[in-house]
Amino acid sequence: MARALINAPAKAARGAVIEIKTLVSHVMETGFRYTQTGEPVARDIVTNFTATYNGEEVFRARLYPAIAANPYLTFHTVATESGTIELKWTGDNGFEATERIRITVE
Amino acid sequence: MRRAAALTAVAVLAVSAAISGEIPLSERRSTYLDMGAETRAMQDGDTDNPGMLWVLDGEALWRTTAGKAAIACAGCHGEAETSMKGVAARYPAFDPTRGTAIDLAGRINICRTERQQAPELKRESRELLALTALIARQSRGMPIISEDERLKPAIEAGRAIFMIRQGQLDLACAQCHDDNRGSRLAGITVPQGHPTGYPLYRLEWQTLGSLQRRLRNCLIGMRAEPYTYGAPEYIALEAYLMWRARGMAMESPAVRP
Amino acid sequence: MSSDGKPDRAATRRDMLKRAGALALGGGTMPALVATAAATPAEMRAAVSSIVGKARVNDGKVKVDIPPLVENGNTVPCAVTVDSPMTPADHVKAIHVFTEKNPQPYVISVALGPRAGLASISTRIRLRDSQTVLAVAEMSDGTFWSGRASVIVTISACLEDVL
Numbered sequence: 346m347a348r349a350l351i352n353a354p355a356k357a358a359r360g361a362v363i364e365i366k367t368l369v370s371h372v373m374e375t376g377f378r379y380t381q382t383g384e385p386v387a388r389d390i391v392t393n394f395t396a397t398y399n400g401e402e403v404f405r406a407r408l409y410p411a412i413a414a415n416p417y418l419t420f421h422t423v424a425t426e427s428g429t430i431e432l433k434w435t436g437d438n439g440f441e442a443t444e445r446i447r448i449t450v451e
Numbered sequence: 452m453r454r455a456a457a458l459t460a461v462a463v464l465a466v467s468a469a470i471s472g473e474i475p476l477s478e479r480r481s482t483y484l485d486m487g488a489e490t491r492a493m494q495d496g497d498t499d500n501p502g503m504l505w506v507l508d509g510e511a512l513w514r515t516t517a518g519k520a521a522i523a524c525a526g527c528h529g530e531a532e533t534s535m536k537g538v539a540a541r542y543p544a545f546d547p548t549r550g551t552a553i554d555l556a557g558r559i560n561i562c563r564t565e566r567q568q569a570p571e572l573k574r575e576s577r578e579l580l581a582l583t584a585l586i587a588r589q590s591r592g593m594p595i596i597s598e599d600e601r602l603k604p605a606i607e608a609g610r611a612i613f614m615i616r617q618g619q620l621d622l623a624c625a626q627c628h629d630d631n632r633g634s635r636l637a638g639i640t641v642p643q644g645h646p647t648g649y650p651l652y653r654l655e656w657q658t659l660g661s662l663q664r665r666l667r668n669c670l671i672g673m674r675a676e677p678y679t680y681g682a683p684e685y686i687a688l689e690a691y692l693m694w695r696a697r698g699m700a701m702e703s704p705a706v707r708p
Numbered sequence: 709m710s711s712d713g714k715p716d717r718a719a720t721r722r723d724m725l726k727r728a729g730a731l732a733l734g735g736g737t738m739p740a741l742v743a744t745a746a747a748t749p750a751e752m753r754a755a756v757s758s759i760v761g762k763a764r765v766n767d768g769k770v771k772v773d774i775p776p777l778v779e780n781g782n783t784v785p786c787a788v789t790v791d792s793p794m795t796p797a798d799h800v801k802a803i804h805v806f807t808e809k810n811p812q813p814y815v816i817s818v819a820l821g822p823r824a825g826l827a828s829i830s831t832r833i834r835l836r837d838s839q840t841v842l843a844v845a846e847m848s849d850g851t852f853w854s855g856r857a858s859v860i861v862t863i864s865a866c867l868e869d870v871l
Contacts, residue, residue: 350497350503350507351498352496352498352499368498368499368501368503368504370504372657372658373657375834377811403821403823404818405818406816406829407818408816409814409815409816411807411816411833411834411835412832412833412834413657413782413832413834414501414658414782415501415504415657415658416831416832417499417501417830417831417832418829418830418831420818420820420824420828420829421825421826421827421828422823422824422825423823423824487775487777487778487779490779492785493785637862637863638862639862654780654783655780657782657783708779
């Protein structure tokens, strides 16, 4: 099943600041909801996101229940060299999703 | 009981309500235009639109073999981008074998059971929504077409439901969405209610949902008994609403508050 | 929507502990808030003080962009931008976003650095009610800066039953 939608340039000039837009599929159950019979619905959220550029961490985020379902997160990074940017989400109940994007830097 | 009464009221209401209160064609507008800039941007960008997550799922399902026939959608239809172009814009469609109107989700399930010999996909299930979203996406930007004369009975039945007062609040759909379109209600602009973007990502649901789910919300909001998913009343309503929106551009998968 | 420029002179750790103490004892009067028109609930202040410690939170450099009138509090676009050259010598180390009326005050915390190039993030958040959203930026020189936005949250007219 589709995990994430990523929007990032495939090519960039060396030193340029690029924007990476991410959208990951996740219900982000807050843990503050109740069923009609009064039972609490357990929390189930994405808690962490990291972006690693050729192995070096360039962005990190800690997410809380206040982040909307299907978390959308954009950030910037400097296009230093060609390579792979790895985007990783982890969360409750062992949730894990990884996307890799290639970038060519000239 | 009440449903039968509503449907048999077609003959009386259809004639009298045919012209009164309906929105002139040139005045019709999509709710897209009433949304804030950020919500519109959410719909417009393929990587901003959460509904696209379902379209991606649909692409994977399209290529997955299923059922005793062990065939994928792609096995008969090839690439969805080509074979499904314009299809959703012509639904609900008339099924000559069954002699009734069917919606797109119903058509997908007919393929599942008859061609793939696989079990039906449950209404509002992720799989059925994903396939519906994939097919509907292929009509984006194209005008809604409602010209099949054989759909007339369904359209008239749908119009009757749209016009009749129902529920504890004794409201008819037409009273808000025709007569009070554009007015304000609790900080929101009353929409005309054209189903140009289904299935859509509703911020209220925080997930993708069908027109039937949205109509359920309307009925519950009016304190009326909602129909069960797949009911002929929903198909009739959809047939009427798509006829009412004929010529307007498809937006699927849309984003709405 | 740009942030309000409201000075927050009272936001020293000692003042916050005094207020937290007054609340914990359940008695005594709350000290009057200085120079702010919007009352900031103690929980959000406690969350902020757990991040900034003894340091003073300056107002400025941080812009919080949220539509002033939100169509649905379940999914609200929120962008935070911090004015910084993002050089190794002078950059934003972290941005923390808080709300004052949600069930809990934390929204998101991000770690940045000179490799970011631009201290600008955007996400979609949940807002339970009309309220203020606060963003606090931690700079490489150890100082803290903040910005805020006031948001009105409306909901759609026809809701469905909860599951």
